[in-house]
Amino acid sequence: MMESRNHLFFYCSIASVLRGKILLLNRLNKTFSSWEDVVTWACNTWKGKSLISTILKLAWCANIYVLWEECNRRIFKGCSRTAEELLNNVKDFVGIKLRGKNINRLDYVNSNLCTSCDEKTDSISEDGVFVEIKKLGGNSRRIRSKIGIEASLDTVWKILTDYEKLADVIPGLAVSRVIGPQSLPLGLKFNAKGVIDCYEKDVEILPNGKKREIQFKMVEGDFTNFEGTWLIEQFNRRKGEDDDEEEWPKMWLPVRLVEGRLSKEIKTNLLCIREEAKRERAMTAFTSL
16 A cells, blocks of 8 residues: 555554544544544644643644654564554653643543543563553552463363462462562562462353453452453464453552563463463374374
């Protein structure tokens, strides 16, 4: 397709998603037919010095820049970012420009706009593992992760539910209910302990495969709240595994350092499970000869 202003900034799928996310953060629900339609609407409505006009002007400048930058990254470097990562760049730019400005946060509209701009979602995608950390407010975080595994649901399920041997698969797990000490920057040590209740759900048949999940919840430990789900989905052509966790550290824990450590640990855990599934698959194929 020939590159044009309409394609790059409007019709391109990632541009469309990013535009919708920016509008949604500003509590706007608008549809447009072309880039010229967007420009006309902006010229007619983004007037004055209100907070929403300022944010929209800043966000749209950042939107144009990150889309142009993303286009060059894909063409010349062969790498790409998700719409959520681009949105975080836009929010960072807007946040820097608004820093130090006198904003009346007692105003309901202004308060909502500031809350939207303060919301943060960090994500990484490496070695076939996707990890997303979303700030829910205060010390609370929601962590979602995903990996594709070339193995059957039953194979992955067997690995995850063999609790006595799980520590042999996951390096950060000292025993089935205790996480071993982990080093953090500045000489700090993170040694989280917890007693977890697990609930194994029955297999659910899907139109193109099947899924099964393990729900877990901490009943005793170092977090105010720690709960989540191991979701295993097997498709006709592709197998996958999701891990969705929600954690609220106690007040004394260094949250930013802890969330970074958790992100790395989750990535390592999923990679180790994938390798174990490959080993199990190879062993099954060998014994069947």
